[in-house]
Amino acid sequence: MDSLAGSSQRFYEEADTSRTRRRMIIGAALALAVLAAAWFGYRAFQGGGEAEAGAGADAASVPSVTVAIPGRTSVEFTISANGTIAARREMPVGVSGEGGQVARVLVEPGQWVGAGQPLAVIDRAVQTQQAEALQASIRVAQADAKLAQAELERAEALVSRGFISKADMDRKRATRDAAQARVRVAQAQYQEAIARNNRLNIVAPAAGLVLTREVEPGQVVSAGSGVLFRMAKGGEMEMLAQLAEADLQRVKVGTRAVVTPVGTELEIPGQIWQVAPIIDPNTRQGMVRIAIPYSGALRPGGFADARLVAGTEQAPLLPESAVQSGPEGNYVLIVGKDDKIERRPVKVGTVTDGGVSIASGLNGNEKVVVLAGAFLNPGDKVKPVIQKSTR
Structure with missing residues (x-):
């Protein structure tokens, strides 16, 4: 009886120990599951924070650049030339x-x-004496003519009385006429001498x-x-300017010009009054003659610059800071697709107080980098800030 009771007691004790062990195992498993969930949640949170920080850093590294959309502006088309000053009618x-x-x-x-x-x-001492001699010969000839006239008149009074023949009358008239002719010759010689003397000066x-x-x-x-x-x-002056063959086609008689003599800041207005009808085959240039009024700064033979206003044209107008130059010529930087920098070759037109006109390469709708272009390269990503006005 006692052995049966002892066996039962050991059975219940072993059962209690087994249940306790299972509870401990289950609790440990639950604790590990909780720790694993917490770990994965922490890693996920940390990864998301790093991604947001990286995105913020990338956004902060994109530079802001000032850009302008130039459009198209009416610009005076000018041609620069140089040449020499000369008298228009020397x-x-x-x-x-x-x-x-x-x-x-x-x-x-x-x-x-x-x-x-x-x-x-010119000294005229000798010529003056010669003129006086001729003047005296006039008086001699006039005296002879007066005497011949008097003799003719006396002869005419005697003709009616028969004392003078008709032949004698003819001779006296001829003598009178010859004397008067000698007066006219002497007078002409004197006037010739006076004219020669006047031409001495x-x-x-x-x-x-x-x-x-x-x-x-x-x-x-x-x-x-x-x-x-x-x-x-x-006192009329002109400037003789050489123009390239293409530029010569754009000017005509009456084209306005502004001439600046070298060494001065004067701007003397003028206009073209003659365009060369030929081109020099060696230089491929032709001459235009610019009429300008007299100025004390103009000296024939001196050098001068001229700006010819050959008309107006519609073209994009940019600040000088936007146009850069390189071995291949002038270019600008524009903000293109995906806000990335692109390099655009351009041809520069007229330079005015308002900026630089672009003859070709832009249509006026591009976003052109105005400042800091030297620090950017094609392909760089930027944040464009549009400038309100380029002028």
Whole structure:
């Protein structure tokens, strides 16, 4: 009986121990499941935070750049040229008479003179004496003519009385006529001498500006002495500018121009008055002549720059900072698809106070990088900020 009770007790004790062990195993498994779930949840949370941080860092690294949409603006099309200043109508002045020794020079270069004004005086002592001799011969001839006329009149009074024959009357009339003819010859010779003496002086053929003087007092001059003075008729000046063949086609007589002499900041208005009808086969250039009014800064033979206004055109207008240059020419950077930088070759047109016109390469609807283009490369991603106005 006692052994049966002991066996039952051991059976219940072993059963209690088995249940306790199973509960411990189940609790441990649940604890491990909870820890695993917590671990995966933490990793998922940490991964999401890193992704958000990476996205924020990428957004922060994209630079903002200022861009402009230029559109198309009416721009004056100008052509730049250079050349030399010259007198529009240069007048070389020399000896027109027989010449002689220069007694006085009356003008200096840069002086304005009127038409017929003496520029230099030639000594005329000998010529004056010759003129006086001719004047005296006039008086002698007039005396002879007066005497012949008186004799003719007396003869006519005697004809009616039969004392003078008709043949004698004819001779007296011929003598009177010859005497009067000698008077006219003497007068003509005197007037010729006076005219020659008047031509001794070197005079201005027209009003204008004296440019050069190549004669001094005491110098002996003649018709072969060449040019003694150079004058600009009316003081009118011009610029002789060479243009490329293509540019020559864009200008015409009347095209406005602004001329700036080298060494000055003057802007002298003028206009083209002659376009060359031929092209130099060696240089492929032609000449235009720009009429300009007189200015003290204009000196014939000097150098000058000209800006010819050849019309207007519609073109994109950009700030100078937007246009860059490289070995292959001028270009701009634009913001293209996906906000990435693209390089666009362009041809620069007129440079004005408002900016640089683009002759070709842009249609005006692009987003052009205005600033910091030197720090960007094609393919860079940027954040464009549109500038309200480029002017």
